[in-house]
Amino acid sequence: MAAVFAVIIFVIMFIMIVIDKIERQYVTLGCGLLTIIVVFGLCMKSMSAIWDTLSFKSFATTEFWYQVTESESKGINWATIIFIAGMMIMVEGMAKAGFFRWLCLRIAYLVKCKTVPIFITFVIMSAVLSMFIDSITVIMFLAAVTIELANVLKFNPVPMILSEIFCANLGGSATMCGDPPNIIIGTSLGFSFFDFLSNTGIAAGISLVLCIIYFYLVFRKDLVSKDKNEKADISKLPKPSDAIKSKKNFIISSVIFGIAVALLVTHSLTHLTVATIGLFIAIITLITAGKSALELIKRIDYKTILFFIGLFIVVSGLEETGILVFIADFIGNISNGNAMIMIIIIIWVSAVASAFVDNIPFAATMVPVIQSLSASTGVSINTLAWSLSLGTDIGGSATPIGASANVVGTSIAAKNGHPIGWGKYCAKLAPATVIVLIISTVYIFARYL
Template identity: 55%
Template sequence: MLSQILAVVIFIAMFVEIVRERIPRYAVALIAGGVTLVVVFLLAMQSVPAVMEALSFHSMGELTFWYTGHTVVNEMNEGINWSTIIFISGMMIMVEGMSEAGFFDWLCLRLAKMVDYRPVPLLICFMILSAVLSMFIDSITVILFLAVASVRLAHLLKFDPIPLIIAEIFTANLGGAATMSGDPPNIIIGTALGLTFWDFLQNTGIIVLVGLLIIVPYFYFCFRKELKGGVGKAGLQGMSLDPRAAISSKLKFAISVFIFVFAVVLLTTHAMTGLTVATVGVIAAILTLATNRAPIRLLKRVDWQTVLFFIGLFVTVSGLEQTGVLEAMANGIAAITGGKLSLMVIIIIWLSAIASAFVDNIPFAATMVPVITSLSTTMGVDLNTLAWTLSMGTDIGGSATPIGASANVAGTAIAAREGHPISWGRYCKYSAPAAGIVIALSMVMILLRY
């Protein structure tokens, strides 16, 4: 009982400090993880094996961690999910290589040129681009370069970039929900439950497609008046926005595109090849570093703080799991629903959405994966259905507020840095209703389909 109380107190304290944002969240997570190891596992439980389980180094020594053959392996463990850590790290390295080669600047400018640099068509183009890229690259990275490109274009074309950034953030989270490699919560859910890229695409991907058909017109009608005007192409001087100017080296550009396409192919076929997502991440990282003239400089540019945040988070969540707190949560949901899958779907999707709107959806997803696993085991309901429910709830619910998802934090931070701060009121005015629409749509589609 003492260990459970301590685990809950540490977890709540971590959440509070993450929301307050006074200390870097990676530091908060690492401190919480360290306190969990010492106070919960060593002092309260007096269990060294619990510490080893939380650190989970042994998982990387197993063949199935890197290669599963043609069998689906459930990678859930009660500690650090090293598959998620290695995959995210590898993709971050690959994306830094693409950024250095000018790929993202070239892509944004190419699209802008196609629509003659008109703000309203740019809004539609960038929303679709944000959603599509977030299916293959994590949504945080997509927003990092899209927000910068939007501000740059807005300054030159004389329009307010905030509508573009708000719409891009939402569609990045929406598009990321379609695949396993898009939003961080999906990476956590997929690696933990042994799901594949195609599993997500065939289930959450269909919901996202329908949602995108609704959300693009929604933001168009919200922002079309605000974006009218701008100097347009005629007001530009020379070729200051020539897409070719973004490419410093054609060879480096071609290599980065090849690595990206190769990584996407490996991701989409990993269920057939038997290569795990951890292996795909390692391959992408090795190819990027091997073809870069300054690999050390490239590594320094990677956001390692996010990786450290994940590590601390997994250890803290392990405290809840190994002390039985998450099992108790699952039993509570089971008691409320009476084992009815439809009620579980309704409760999980709205609970996930509301919680993820106010606390980062990454720790919430990591917390809920063991809960839905326990629900499936004890109540005999389909685990995959609960996984799609949790995925849509956390991914879309996290879009509702500026702090709900890491992509939101990154996008609003860039806007503020460039002189365009986005207030809570303005952000939530547009994104909260959009989140409600997509969550309601997701709930209906899941209930009808499963």
């Protein structure tokens, strides 16, 4: 009975997120509350299931902050939540200081404001920045500057924005903190930043090179000036230094970003968990922000944080009632224990699902599934985790609603007179998605089987 209710609540949550009538954080929190009351309380009558799910005791454990050996977490993934909140504070601080706009303009000037070099450097920058900070912020600034540059340099910004969106998602797949599914996979299964970089990161790197070639070939005609007789007046472009609102804040935020990158890259050596890093980065950002600290706190995207909390509770409902083991057994049976088929199923089903529904709830649901699948079939959890990560991260690029960066990028383009409908979007990015998924599948086969 508990399992039936857990599934019903999960399905209702998914449908309501898709319908988008009620804000998604209220949906997941409401469904989370229902899971606690109906599934754990009334059906299972299990206080321990409630405590395991709320997972408050994890804060008191040393492993939550300092982790020498890999460990797995259950229930609300507080490490993910603290890390995301910490990075949000840092990113707000950087944005306030004008860091991202400065970086975009600086690079445009470095390549002498020539369209093709801007295209190549911007898509690489999109991928690299998304390895460390959320793709929403990356696209918000990149798309806005791209449109500004396009207006002055007289080229069509849509191909560049589409390529930036794709590469932001691709860059996100390369590291543990690049995309929320990776943070969930990493913190749940005890992987480090370097584990991701040396596994999914290599697949993303190979794909990035091929994608730049693909995008250049597909978009090369759009990257030239619309009117060849019209000469672009570069003096109309804003100067990078104009983007810096306060030199002191700019230097501080750049240093903090550098510290965050250094801590993330070395966290398997320092044994500091992402929760510790997130908290530390947030604290130094707030201390150095002085009077602006309150403003930065207010600008945290609480809705996303609450969305995550509710989501983890609902997924715990599925986990505690054994539904996810059932799904894992199902995958194990249809693949007949064959690792190759399992990998194909995980990569491609994750990709198709992520193309149409939010990949965060999908990844959160699939983590316990692959754990169970690994335990029952003996296929390495690492192999399944990298398959899940690549499938969910890359699949999201296929449609305009698959990932947050897609929504933000297409929205900014539309508001500036460049509407991008499903047709225009999918015609260029769906083939790119399929190419990268094929590369990822071949990569996983070649490296892990």
